[in-house]
Amino acid sequence: MTDLAHFVSGLPKAELHLHIEGSLEPEQMFELARRNRIAIPFASVEELRGAYSFSRLQDFLDIYYQGADVLRTEEDFHDLALAYFRRAAADSVVHAEIFFDPQTHTDRGIPFQVVADGLLAGMLEAERDLGVTSRLILCFLRHLDEDAAFETLAAAEPWLDRIAAVGLDSSEVGHPPSKFRRVFDRAGEMGLLRVAHAGEEGPPAYVHEALDLLHIDRLDHGNRALEDAALTTRLARSGMTLTVCPLSNLKLCVVEDIDAHPIERMLRLGLRATVNSDDPAYFGGYVNDNYRALIPAGRLDAHDFATLARNSFLGSFLDDVAVTRHLDTIDAYVAAAAIA
Numbered sequence: 350m351t352d353l354a355h356f357v358s359g360l361p362k363a364e365l366h367l368h369i370e371g372s373l374e375p376e377q378m379f380e381l382a383r384r385n386r387i388a389i390p391f392a393s394v395e396e397l398r399g400a401y402s403f404s405r406l407q408d409f410l411d412i413y414y415q416g417a418d419v420l421r422t423e424e425d426f427h428d429l430a431l432a433y434f435r436r437a438a439a440d441s442v443v444h445a446e447i448f449f450d451p452q453t454h455t456d457r458g459i460p461f462q463v464v465a466d467g468l469l470a471g472m473l474e475a476e477r478d479l480g481v482t483s484r485l486i487l488c489f490l491r492h493l494d495e496d497a498a499f500e501t502l503a504a505a506e507p508w509l510d511r512i513a514a515v516g517l518d519s520s521e522v523g524h525p526p527s528k529f530r531r532v533f534d535r536a537g538e539m540g541l542l543r544v545a546h547a548g549e550e551g552p553p554a555y556v557h558e559a560l561d562l563l564h565i566d567r568l569d570h571g572n573r574a575l576e577d578a579a580l581t582t583r584l585a586r587s588g589m590t591l592t593v594c595p596l597s598n599l600k601l602c603v604v605e606d607i608d609a610h611p612i613e614r615m616l617r618l619g620l621r622a623t624v625n626s627d628d629p630a631y632f633g634g635y636v637n638d639n640y641r642a643l644i645p646a647g648r649l650d651a652h653d654f655a656t657l658a659r660n661s662f663l664g665s666f667l668d669d670v671a672v673t674r675h676l677d678t679i680d681a682y683v684a685a686a687a688i689a
C-alpha cells in the first residue's frame with residue numbers, strides 16, 4: 350500500500366450511508382439460505398457475484414431485494430449487522446449510521462420486531478465488543494405508496510427511542526420526495542431526524558423537494574445537485590452534509606469513470622461531502638475501498654482525506670461532545686502522520 354493509502358485506511362471515520370441489507374455478502378447469503386432451508390437461484394458464490402453487473406439503479410435493486418429473502422430470523426439480522434460492523438471496524442470506522450428497509454421484510458411476512466430487534470442486538474454487541482457506536486435509520490421504499498410508509502412508521506412506534514431518523518430509498522426516478530411529504534412531516538413531529546436519497550439518478554428538482562418539502566437533515570448522494578449552481582450554493586451555505594458513495598456511483602453508472610468522480614469538485618465548492626459504501630457487498634468494497642478508489646485520480650491529498658473524515662463526524666447525528674472527541678482523534682492522527 351502507498352503511504353497515502355495507508356494514511357487513509359487508518360483515518361478514524363464514520364459511515365453515514367450504508368444499507369445493512371446491502372452488506373449481505375454472497376457467502377453469508379448461501380450460509381443463511383442453508384440455515385433457513387431456502388433455495389436460491391444461483392449455483393455458487395461465484396455465479397452470484399457474476400450477476401452483480403448493473404447499468405442503472407433498478408438493475409441492482411432487483412437483485413438486492415431478491416437477496417434479502419434469505420433474512421428470516423432475529424439471529425439472521427443480528428449476524429448480518431455484526432458481520433458489517435466487523436468489516437467496518439477493520440476500516441477504522443468508529444461510528445456508523447445504518448439504513449434498513451423494513452418494508453422489504455414485512456411485505457414477505459417477517460415482523461418488524463424480528464428485523465428491528467435483530468439489528469439492534471447486533472448494534473449493541475458491536476458497541477460492546479468492537480467499540481463501534483451506531484444509529485439506526487428507517488428507510489421508506491419510495492416505489493411503494495404513502496399509505497404503506499405511514500403503516501411502517503406506525504409499526505415502528507415501540508422502537509422510536511432506538512431509531513434516529515427516517516430515510517427514503519429505492520427507485521428514485523418517478524418517485525419524487527413530494528410523494529412522502531406528509532409522512533416526513535409526521536416523522537418530524539414524532540421527533541425523528543430526516544434524510545433522503547435524492548439526486549442519484551433523479552434531477553436537481555428532487556433535491557429541492559427533499560430540502561423544501563421533506564426538511565431533510567442530510568442528503569444521501571446528491572450528485573446531480575451539481576447541475577444547478579444556485580442549489581449547490583444553497584447546500585454549501587447551509588452546511589448540508591452529502592453522503593457520497595463513489596464505488597456505488599461507478600457500479601450504477603452515475604459516473605462513467607472513478608477518476609472523473611465529482612468528490613473533489615464538491616469539496617472545492619464548499620460542500621460538506623462524505624465518503625460511504627452504500628451497498629458494499631454489491632458494489633465492490635467497504636468504506637476504505639471507497640476512500641482508496643479516490644487516490645489514483647491524484648486530485649485529493651492527505652488533508653482532503655482528513656477533511657472527508659472530519660465531515661463524516663460533523664454530518665453525523667452524534668452529540669457535540671462526541672463529535673468534538675472524534676475530531677480531536679483525527680487531529681492527533683494527522684499530527685502523528687506528520688503529513689506535509
Ligand code: HPA
Pocket residue numbers: 368371406518519520521546549597627628
Ligand atoms: O443506492 C441506492 N439508491 C436507492 N436505493 C437504494 N437501496 C439500496 N441502495 C440504494
Ligand SMILES: [Zn+2]
Pocket residue numbers: 366368518546569627
Ligand atoms: Zn443508498
